[in-house]
Amino acid sequence: MRLPECDPYAPREWQPHEKPALLGSPSTPEHSTPKRIAYGVVGLLVCLTGALGNAVVTANLQNLQGTFGAWSTEIAWLPAVYVMTNISINLLLVKFRQQYGLRAFTEGFLVLYVLVTFFHLFVNDLSSALMVRAAHGMVAAALSSLGIYYQIQAWPAKHRLKALTIGITGSSLAIPLARLFSTELLQLDEWRGLYFFELGLALISLACVIALKLPPGDRRKVFEKKDFITFFLMAPGMALLCAVLSLGRLDWWFEAPWIGWSLALSLVLIVAAIVFEHNRTNPLLNTRWLSSGSIVRLGLIMLLIRIVLAEQNTGVIGWLQYVGLQNEQMTHLAWSIFAGIVCGIVTSCLTIKPTKLAWPIITSLALMIVASLLDSQSNNLTRPDQLMLSQFLLGFGSAFFLAPAMLAAIGGGIADPR
Template identity: 65%
Template sequence: MDHYAPRDWQPHERPSLPGSPSTPLHSTPKRLAYALVGLLVALTGGLGNSLVIANLPYLQGALGATTAEMAWLPAAYVMTNVSMNLLLVKFRQQFGLRAFTEVFLVLYALVTFGHLFVNDLSSAIAVRAAHGMVGAALSSLGLYYMIQAFPAKWRMKALVLGLGASQLALPLARLFSEDLMQIAEWRGLYLFELGMALLTLGCVFLLKLPPGDRFKTFEKLDFLTFAILATGVALLCAVLSLGRIDWWLEAPWIGIASAASIALILAGLAIEHNRSNPLLMTRWLGSGVMIRLALAVILIRMVLSEQSTGAVGFMQALNMSSQQLHSLYVVMLLGSIAGLATSALTIDPKHLFMPLIVSLALMAVGSVMDSYSNNLTRPENMYFSQFLLAFGGTFFLGPTMVLGTRRVLTNPRNLVSFSVLFGICQNLGGLIGAALLGTFQIVREKFHSSNIVEHLTMMDPRVAARVQSGGNAVGSMIADPSLRNLQGIRSLATAATREANVLAYNDVFMLIAVIAVLTMIWISIRALWLMSTTQAVAPAPATPSVQPSGATSS
């Protein structure tokens, strides 16, 4: 549409929220087409970053970078992805969905094409930052396409599927990205990503979303707020991403960035708090309901870090290659799909706390099972536990989103605030989880390593026999007895480090289980309290004797 005045919609067509498309009736084939395009858009938006995360060690060699430098690639993506939600909602509302779709998809294709010519780390970081902005737009776009695929009575199912589809990107990327690397090394990843971007662009041009209302929403002060808050959140993301690599108390920039991020975020919120027409509804965000929702999302995302930081890291510590972990990634993907499908089929607006409690219970069980691992644990020993974690990871998403949007519908002005809150909690929850668990694993590894080394002495005949055995293993290659003995000591030290890592990861798994159980107890108590207070304030049914004239008894 070319005007800003709201259109006259039929009741079933009216957009549910400002900036969302209208929902006219579609034929069954067209609904199927919308579902397929929605799935394609959501996966395309998530695959860009997932391909990089799954192949960081290989890209590190191609770019000739250190581990700390490579950590800036996923960090740059999250830094811009989180911030863009501040502007995207208003962009859709003012310029329309068509401009939103075409601008960001063309930008995505151009940025992906630019990936092919990246030859240094700084260029790669800039491209990842651009992908973060576009990825935020594509996740919303995929959700809108999925909503078109379902009738109004199944709108919540569409919300679950549209939101959860992007969560399948990481297990998918781990499954086939190694084959892409064999095509043209790291450029094979980018060629595939470019192909997905162009395919998505073509599908979206062929099958356009229905129009929505447009409103003049942007104000000059919005951009000042965006600049301040985006910078503050970006600095916070950088600290959380690199803190455990550069180490929290050793790199001076971490302290400076932390202080600056707090100051900038508080300054941005102060500006918004005193505006007559704010971008962020700070009073609404500061309400007890929204704070509890944000905390629940962050805690659940922290628990979900078990799969990426815990299980995968544990297997890599045991020198398992990506090829050996292939079957485990298949199980994770199947668990995510099962959780998504179950959530879509069972979601009930009257019982939104139950899926959260079930998800946390499943993830707690899976984490406890993993906490009994040892150096003989192999991927097949973790199939069931990782299936439970993957299932819980997608099962909770839809109900959490519905809990928030239900409160947005009562006041559409809160839409921008909720979009920012949900996006920040999702991303920061994952970053906090990875930072906490990674740091905890390093600290516990040092603790266990110290304990093990304290008991290793050559006076112990078992230790002496182990050193001799390690030296004899290279006896055919090393003739010097002293060098053989040194090699035996090194072999024993390697085994001690491996055992310390195993014990540390078991501690990590148990910590995750504790967080999951405590979060589950908190949500359960909250749900029971709400249930009891709701019943207590419910009005008593009227009796026939006091009914007004003309009333009928139900």
Template identity: 60%
Template sequence: MARANAIRLPEDADPPVSSRYAPRDWLPHERPTFPGSPSTPLHPTGRRIQFAIVGVVVAITGGLSNALVTANLLNLQGTLGAYAWEMAWLPAAYVMTNVSANLLLVRFRQQFGLRSFTEIFLVLYALIAFAHLFVNDLGSAIAVRAAHGLVGAALSTLGLYYMIQAFPTQHRLRAVVIGLGVSQLALPLARIFSTELLQFGEWRGLYLFELGLAILALACVLVLKLPPSDRYKVFEKLDFVTFTLFASGSAGLAAVLSLGRYLWWTQSPWLGVTLACSIVLLISAVAIEHYRRNPLINTRWLASGLMVRLGLSVLLIRIVLSEQSVGAVAFFQNLGLNNDELHGLYLWVLLGSFCGVAVSALTIRPQHTGQHLMIAVAFIATGAFMDAHSNNLTRPEQMYLSQFLLSFGSTFFIGPAMVTGIGSILSQPGNLISFVVLFGMAQNMGGLFGSALLGSFQIVREKFHASQLAENVSLLDPQVLARMQAGSGAYAHTVGDAALRNTQGLRAIGNAVTREANVLAYNDVFWMVGWLAIFTLVWIYADVLWRRFSSPAAPPSPSPVVAQASTE
């Protein structure tokens, strides 16, 4: 078969600044979808299986880097001797660098090649995991987490590229869904087995496991390399100015969202100062990009109706998905349950996440992505409303089904959301970075904003319910008096002073009031999540109707991989 003409960017796309590297000649089925993405030659079945295995290893490795820490913040707090608000810096530092990393990583792949990108960042990942073993205080732990956020962004993309190689052209969309979904399995996996790692070597047990995974992933990608891609000279000096402004602004915003509910929004002046500076920095970055001839971020395209609606949809879904971490898990921790007692719940969460990926991959259709998003949100709303009837006797078994539905929806929506945006950048590959930034910001900031919103709402409602319950607690009430005497009687053999025993009895009543106030507050959170999910469902449905009736004569646009398959 004769070689096809060299790949060229569409005329309406933003061309590379210069062409220091000559594009290769590709066969039609080998042509990379985007500059910097790997070519897609035909592979035998055995090699496709190898690509799939490596893709899973790399995606899980990248996801576990943050999941292992997130799942064990309470345990690490004692090891590092830090307050709860100080421990919040660990996941915050990861997001602070992860959210802006793709600004430069996409162009790094385009200019220096995919293989260099793969090897450099996996070596960095292994070195950073090794550095974890020498963390002795909170400050160094925060620095290491920030470095891991940068490298973790590279690994999530790398896992997706490997998964794409594992599927033939006509199933390429399923590869995208699976590649994105596999990394979402990391958090339930971490909650299931990380307790044993802590017993093995405390916090160093976590990092030893992470180092082993990093070395395994590095070995896999060195043995099984991705096919080559085209290379272009794309970096400009202004790119680094934009990156500095954008990274600084998003990092400040992430810090405020992560620590606001711990330090409280109106009690720490530096939160307001940081938020104001972050807004100024982000607006400056947007202003620079808006007037550039060859922008890193295409602000006009991001302001289009489709991208705004997609960004808001992903943001809203990420907010309601915070119910699992801020809602159910925190609810059981407040009742005194630890990770060991929640293993059954985490298994159901893992099963739901896996089923969400599998069903989404089997049913994905480019013209039905809106319906996929609505189904995901409907599952989330159902699970949240089921949790809204909890009490202090609720145990994980009563939440198996609801958390299964929530985890199913959490992985069911990611692939369709990504596919919705991919179609709009095929004709304009220069907008790839803009879309990656939009999707990453909506995912990361949506998760932080959801945690901040639901966590703050729970605190406010707990204070409200505690004041309401305390008003009805009176020693003139025979039931309250009997409860106090029962509580003080428990100390009859250890405390001889009757007044001190009565004090202990009153303290027991106070603890019961606080516990019940927290239970009622978490129920309020579950109700809030359910109604937010209903609002999101209505929003997505309205968006689907708007697109359908605004262009009634336009046929559904086929996916790029389906269109390519039809020409082969």
């Protein structure tokens, strides 16, 4: 006797408080307090797992350069290829989640993450490391949204803004954390020590996600053949643009003609993808929404503030490394940045309101101005302990502005529990 097949795309009957906010997102049933705490812990763990992979590499580029015997322009490709594939694959992740469901999304990508991290242990030269890092960027792209979904389950509907704040800003803790302990990991077995730790973290996250599953959501067939035309135009275009932005500060244009050719080709591919998408009824990229005033303002805010925040990782940390200091000599500075980010997340959770999302951004900018003025007095005798206050303020501002800036443009529908 053959049982009738269940249609996975059949619409479900939800209680008003359970209905998913968006197609592809989990439902929000009532949970007991211990289960909510578990969801919150797992969400933060998954978020940090995805972010720490790139953070430990970024924080230890100088050590990895010596290990692989590479030039600075060669080792810079490690974080670059990660970002190139990470951004590109995000184009498909939304529709993948909507069509194939949360279980395939969460467990499938975490299993791939574990496998890719495992293969890091067998890397012997820079070329193989680049290939594995590229794969790592693709599978890690899913973990940031997964962390947000777990945080949403951890909070009742009236506190959903707090859940989104923690989910959005939690990954910013990865860089200071990586600077705190990655040196000890390198002493275990050089760069393999970093990946042993990352593999262990990924396995713990996989076990937690399997043990504590997300509630189901609605599914629908959303993929179209034209989506892949857009992907094969936009993905290489964004990847080339990321390569130019990552390596352009190290390679001079006249000495590396590929930078100019890559930038020109990336613009052609991106414009072609946008033109192709603009008139589609079910687009992969909603160009009209992306060109709306709120999204344009969000893009400008994020771009300008990220330029300001580059003073922390590229400016202060990069300069201290240039004068010969290692991560173990900047422990106090890393702790001050970490404390600033934690305080920023907590303050944002306590003060965020859907009707007053502008003032945290203005406050963050004011703190960044003060921090930059403090650092402007630095000279070749300045040491990490003299920068702790300014970097605390920058860490606080970076965490305090992020969630309000994102929610001001795109979070209204998600944040409203109705």
